[in-house]
Amino acid sequence: MKEFNDLLDNYTEGKTLPQEFYTNENIFSEEMNRIYFQKFNWLMVDHVTRIPNPGDYFLFNVEKESIIVIRGRDQEVRAFYNVCTHRGSRVCLEDEGSKKLLVCPYHAWSYDTEGNLKAARYMPDDFDPKQSGLRPCYIKIYEGLIFLNLTQDQPINFDDFIQPLKPMLDIHKTSKSKIALRKKYPTAANFKLVLENFSECYHCVPQHPELCSIHEKDWVYTMGGGVGTAPKKETDEYLKKIEPWVEDCKKRGLPTETYLETNEFREKGFSRYADRTPIGNGHLSQTRDGTPASTLMGTFKEFDGGLTQTAFNQFSICYFTNDFGIMFSFKPQSISETEVELIWLVDQNAKENIDYNVDDISYIWHTTTLADTRIIENNHKGLMSRSFEPGVLSKTETGITYFYNWYFNCMNISR
Ligand code: FES
Ligand SMILES: [Fe+2]
Known part of the structure; x- marks a missing residue:
């Protein structure tokens, strides 16, 4: 990454970073990709007592991403990208709540609390709703703490990370x-x-x-x-x-x-x-x-x-x-x-x-x-x-x- 290396030339150890590290949008975007959304970055985001009942959910919003963390009817806590699999609208708009169905505010595609697509009107005969569930985000619960990993790759092993x-x-x-x-x-x-x-x-x-x-x-x-x-x-x-x-x-x-x-x-x-x-x-x-x-x-x-x-x-x-x-x-x-x-x-x-x-x-x-x-x-x-x-x-x-x-x-x- 040439831009970053050029900037690095202006850095002197023992001093603060040059201004452009804080003002260059390309740098920020690279930081998100190379650090925040990397596979090593297991983020502690909340505690399970925030969502005690099936259907309880909250959003974890960061940069351009929004993650729905929701407790399913089977009590399992799951995480999904807050992106409708139809045409990409945000599905949940409120920061937290409790829902039996997550209904997209655009064309009303509806997902259950386990992320499965349950209703989509007027779709072609060969449309398979099973292929259009909400996209899962990596999640681990450790001792009541909820961790997310927003990598698009495979996250590093959680047990090794927490050890x-x-x-x-x-x-x-x-x-x-x-x-x-x-x-x-x-x-x-x-x-x-x-x-x-x-x-x-x-x-x-x-x-x-x-x-x-x-x-x-x-x-x-x-x-x-x-x-x-x-x-x-x-x-x-x-x-x-x-x-x-x-x-x-x-x-x-x-x-x-x-x-x-x-x-x-x-x-x-x-x-x-x-x-x-x-x-x-x-x-x-x-x-x-x-x-x-x-x-x-x-x-x-x-x-x-x-x-x-x-x-x-x-x-x-x-x-x-x-x-x-x-x-x-x-x-x-x-x-x-x-x-x-x-x-x-x-x-x-x-x-x-x-x-x-x-x-x-x-x-x-x-x-x-x-x-x-x-x-x-x-x-x-x-x-x-x-x-x-x-x-x-x-x-x-x-x-x-x-x-x-x-x-x-x-x-x-x-x-
Ligand atoms: S974008 Fe969600 S139903 Fe169309
Ligand atoms: Fe302080």
Whole structure:
């Protein structure tokens, strides 16, 4: 891809990307094809409790694609491209609902909840409706989490993909949780600026006083952007300091091994991550005052004040405290629009306004994400200026360079 390579010549390691990476429509289109719709990109999109009954569905909309995720009469959750097999109209127009039949709003072809075409008027005698069901999209359910893969090819094996993340994920028993709250943050910015923002915590002290008052200062500095994104000396000091907490976790049979993507898999486009650290400051949860906001979730018998960070890829991430989880999705809509969605999970038996209330569980990450939306949009606006030149990254923004290297690698993968 010549255009991309020409642009790459203008990139200097240790600086931000040149402007055209954020403004060139051809680049955006290639990014979607080479990254987002690639076979390695299993996206965590929602939780099964969103669609508890047969016929319940929701749409997963990203770039030009719309996917219908629907529970069939047989209770199985399936995914279909929201494209009528007659002349291509979108079939479902509302973001969510419950239907016995999916009726196309154009010529009224009707599909059942399993995607089979059930009615099409005045068709030729040799027309076989069995050949015209909705086109399926790859889907996997893991521990109640719904994953989609939008490749037009064969996706990579899901079990292989999820394997290294299982130890950290499984202790939170997402299959025994339910959705407590969902919030969307439409962000007027290129998706890379959203992901860059999530790769560093340099901005945390000035922009996220709520998050920083909960976590220990050295956690924010060394771990806020993930292990290895701050200078080694301070990171090692922090890891040494939390050793007693880690040892205690081991004694209780909890996973303590950080998963950093291996080079072998990074070269294939993977970007998985998992770690578990104490929130610190004696705090037990990510709440306004650090006290729990719901009942224990998962395998925990007591609060240990840990925070688990699990990244399935750059576009879907989960955080868990002992009492709730947050699913983050970053969905590119166009070159300058990204939808950020947060879904809060609590234990399936927790009762709203008795065991938890949504303000308490969402306070930290709602305020933090609102601030992120604001700073990312300002970043996008400023970066559009004719005067913009790539700037020098700080010592705690190595996560951004890591992100760029992953990105360059993906863009070259199938050349
Ligand atoms: S496009 Fe759907 S029925 Fe014609
Ligand atoms: Fe932030």
